[in-house]
Amino acid sequence: MSISIIPQLVRKDFLMMRKTILIFCLVMLASIAAICLIFGRVPNVVFFNLGITLLIAPAITCAIVLIMKTIVMEKQKSTQLFIMSLPVTVKEFTMSKLLLNLPVFTVFWLAISGVAFYFSFGLGVFPFGTIPFITMIFLGIFVAYVGVLSVALIYQSYGITIITMLFLELGTPAYLWIIAFMEPINSHFYEPHMVWNSTAISIVATQIIAAIAALLITWHIQNKKRDFI
Amino acid sequence: MSMPLAIECEGVTKHYPHFQLQDVNLSFEQGTVMGLVGPNGAGKSTILRIIMGLIGPDSGRVKVLGHSMPKDQLAAKRNIGFVAEDMRLYESENIAFHMDFIKSIFDSWDDEYAKNLLRRFDLNRNQKVKGLSHGQRVKATLLLALARRPNLLVFDEPTTGLDPAVRKEVLDEMMGSLQDETHSVLFSSHNTLDVEQISDYITFIYGGRIIESRNKEDFMDGWRRLRLTNLSNSLLPNLANIKDVQQSGRLCTLTVNNYEESILEKFASAGLQINNIERLTLEEIFLANVQSAKANSNKETLA
Numbered sequence: 001m002s003i004s005i006i007p008q009l010v011r012k013d014f015l016m017m018r019k020t021i022l023i024f025c026l027v028m029l030a031s032i033a034a035i036c037l038i039f040g041r042v043p044n045v046v047f048f049n050l051g052i053t054l055l056i057a058p059a060i061t062c063a064i065v066l067i068m069k070t071i072v073m074e075k076q077k078s079t080q081l082f083i084m085s086l087p088v089t090v091k092e093f094t095m096s097k098l099l100l101n102l103p104v105f106t107v108f109w110l111a112i113s114g115v116a117f118y119f120s121f122g123l124g125v126f127p128f129g130t131i132p133f134i135t136m137i138f139l140g141i142f143v144a145y146v147g148v149l150s151v152a153l154i155y156q157s158y159g160i161t162i163i164t165m166l167f168l169e170l171g172t173p174a175y176l177w178i179i180a181f182m183e184p185i186n187s188h189f190y191e192p193h194m195v196w197n198s199t200a201i202s203i204v205a206t207q208i209i210a211a212i213a214a215l216l217i218t219w220h221i222q223n224k225k226r227d228f229i
Numbered sequence: 230m231s232m233p234l235a236i237e238c239e240g241v242t243k244h245y246p247h248f249q250l251q252d253v254n255l256s257f258e259q260g261t262v263m264g265l266v267g268p269n270g271a272g273k274s275t276i277l278r279i280i281m282g283l284i285g286p287d288s289g290r291v292k293v294l295g296h297s298m299p300k301d302q303l304a305a306k307r308n309i310g311f312v313a314e315d316m317r318l319y320e321s322e323n324i325a326f327h328m329d330f331i332k333s334i335f336d337s338w339d340d341e342y343a344k345n346l347l348r349r350f351d352l353n354r355n356q357k358v359k360g361l362s363h364g365q366r367v368k369a370t371l372l373l374a375l376a377r378r379p380n381l382l383v384f385d386e387p388t389t390g391l392d393p394a395v396r397k398e399v400l401d402e403m404m405g406s407l408q409d410e411t412h413s414v415l416f417s418s419h420n421t422l423d424v425e426q427i428s429d430y431i432t433f434i435y436g437g438r439i440i441e442s443r444n445k446e447d448f449m450d451g452w453r454r455l456r457l458t459n460l461s462n463s464l465l466p467n468l469a470n471i472k473d474v475q476q477s478g479r480l481c482t483l484t485v486n487n488y489e490e491s492i493l494e495k496f497a498s499a500g501l502q503i504n505n506i507e508r509l510t511l512e513e514i515f516l517a518n519v520q521s522a523k524a525n526s527n528k529e530t531l532a
Contacts, residue, residue: 008333015326016319078317082370084283085311086334087303226285226299229278 005088009096013070020069021104024062028108031055032115044125055115056141059108063145064165066104067152071097075156081229094153094222098215105145113138129191132200133180139207140176144168146211150218179203232258233295235381235413236280241289243275250275250437253289257430259380260410262403264424265417266515267434273417274313276434277385280415281311294381307335310374312367313385320359324352324369328376335377343376350398364395371399375406382406384416388423400427421512433515435522452514453488455496456505457481463500468492472521484509484517 014021031054038047074080083093120126120134151164179185184199234256241253250272257263267273278284280293282302291298296305318327324347332338347354350368361369367387374382382403388396403414404427418424424431425445432442443451459465459481465474470492473484481501485492493503509517 005334008330011333012330016322077320078315079319081283081313081316082318085281085306085309085313085316086331087306089303227283229283 004092005086006092006096006099009083009088009093010099013096013100017066017070017100020065021062024058024065024108027058028055028111031058035115035119039119039123047125048120051119052116052137055112059105059112060141060145062108063101063105064148066101067149067161068158070100071149071152072156072158072161076158080156084228090222090225090228091219093228094219097153098149101149105149109138109142109145127190127192128194129188131194132196132204133185133189136179136185136200136203136207137176139204139211140172143207143211143214144172146214150214153218154221232260232410234292235259235261235294236263236415237290237292238276238280239290241276241279241286241291243279243284243286248272248275248437250279250286253439255432255439255442257413257415259294259413260407261429262407262414262416262427263430263432264428265415265432265434266419266421266424266511267417268419268519271434272437273434274385275437277311277313277383277415277417281309281383282306308380309383310377310379310381311383311385312370312374312387314367314387314389315385316370318358318366318369318373321357323355323357324372325354327358327369327373328354331373331377337378339376339378342378343372346372346376346402349402364391367391367399368395371402375402380411380413382412382414382416384414386417386419388418388420396423403427421510421515425511431511433518435519436526438522440518440522448511448514449508451487452509452517453485454507454509454513455483455485455493455503456507457483457496458502458504459500460502461500465501466495466499468495472517484513486517 034054035051038050042050074083080093088096116134116138117131121128121131126134147168148161148165152161155161182199184197185203188195188197236255236257238253238255241250241255243250248270253272253276255263255276265273265276275284279286279291280298282293282299282305285299293305294308296302298305318324328343332340332343346352350365350372352365352369352372356365358366358369371387384403387403388399391399400423403416406412407414414427416424428445430442430444431448433440441448457480459476459479462479465471465481465483468485470485470487471483472486475482493506496503
């Protein structure tokens with residue numbers, strides 16, 4: 001009987017990346033502290049834009065560093081040959097990468113989403129009518145991340161991963177602007193309660209489905225690979 | 230009673246746009262050392278990666294220690310130690326990190342042997358991989374493969390780029406790993422000296438094809454260089470086992486495979502005087518094989 005070595009692979013990657021993760025956690029805490037400092041001292045719109053940049057930057061940077069170091073560089077630096085010589089299949093290799101990268105980013109993503117929602121709605125910066133839109137912003141970030149992660153796993157190429165990141169970095173704000181100009185969404189921005197109409201629900205559902213589909217497609221492609229070196 | 234096979238490849242093919250591995254048949258018993266010799270680009274690494282389950286063949290069957298590859302690769306790789314020239318360890322980590330990692334995977338990890346290897350290889354477990362020389366890196370990789378006590382060692386060009394002293398250390402340790410009759414080694418090299426030194430069986434590969442595979446003694450006994458004098462400008466007998474002919478005036482040098490004493494009579498009866506019969510080194514045998522394979526390949530292309 002062969003026991004899976006996925007836990008050992010995840011642990012190995014975590015040990016190698018723990019300093020990086022810790023540094024970005026500290027940067028994230030510093031960002032939150034900065035947000036607390038500027039709260040109430042600048043106009044709401046400025047606070048929102050500055051705050052979201054301070055929150056997203058360390059989370060996204062950490063996610064990109066992790067993807068590059070644990071997935072792309074594994075192939076580029078030929079350490080993948082060392083790993084694949086061990087009792088591990090492509091499926092297990094892929095799972096181990098997902099089990100490190102996804103949870104780390106999810107924790108960052110939940111943290112930034114929580115802070116953003118707390119300041120936006122807990123402290124009354126924005127009316128509750130913007131909750132669906134802010135939800136779409138944060139789900140959009142998650143979908144973009146899953147897209148980059150999937151491409152990195154499938155191709156393990158610097159070039160393709162960077163192009164995907166650039167494409168999604170430019171595409172996500174454009175897509176959010178389109179949503180912001182949709183009448184069924186923006187007509188409720190200033191209402192004191194949130195409105196989950198069919199358009200808002202469809203967009204959120206599409207985002208969730210897109211993230212799950214990207215992961216399933218990645219899993220399927222990885223399982224089909226016959227050559228992995 | 231014959232030993233079970235360590236590796237069994239039957240009709241293995243793999244097509245790439247600019248390279249084809251064709252009909253590879255290769256097998257050897259457990260407890261023996263097989264050396265795979267071929268020039269760069271011959272297909273040695275592709276065969277070894279197929280054997281390791283890292284590349285799927287287009288057709289054919291591969292069994293390693295009784296396990297079908299790549300289907301049963303998990304079970305097979307538990308008993309294989311693989312070292313490749315282009316394999317890298319994590320530069321930012323030290324040797325101890327890698328040892329702990331491998332130890333956490335293999336119950337068979339032998340701590341005492343690992344310590345012993347560290348001493349013999351003169352490696353510092355706390356040294357980062359980034360600071361290791363090429364030779365030290367190969368030795369560290371070898372240590373990680375050996376200390377888990379695998380039944381089969383697969384080495385892809387393990388001695389490439391090593392200085393003679395380190396090369397000897399690596400080869401000695403490879404030989405030392407064959408403690409009992411169930412341990413086997415498959416290794417590729419374009420250095421025929423290494424292969425000649427430690428192999429029981431030798432396989433020559435060229436252009437994606439196996440051109441000859443035999444045990445070492447048969448190889449060394451089967452090839453001869455005959456130096457003849459053609460006193461009356463006679464025609465050479467048309468023998469299939471003449472692999473190369475070099476003529477300079479009346480002097481004629483033949484390279485012969487599947488050598489038998491009876492060949493000499495045929496030359497003598499054709500009016501040729503035999504001056505000298507020499508054994509060939511493995512390198513010379515390899516070169517003769519490659520030359521013959523090239524000539525055959527050219528004939529096929531022209532046809």
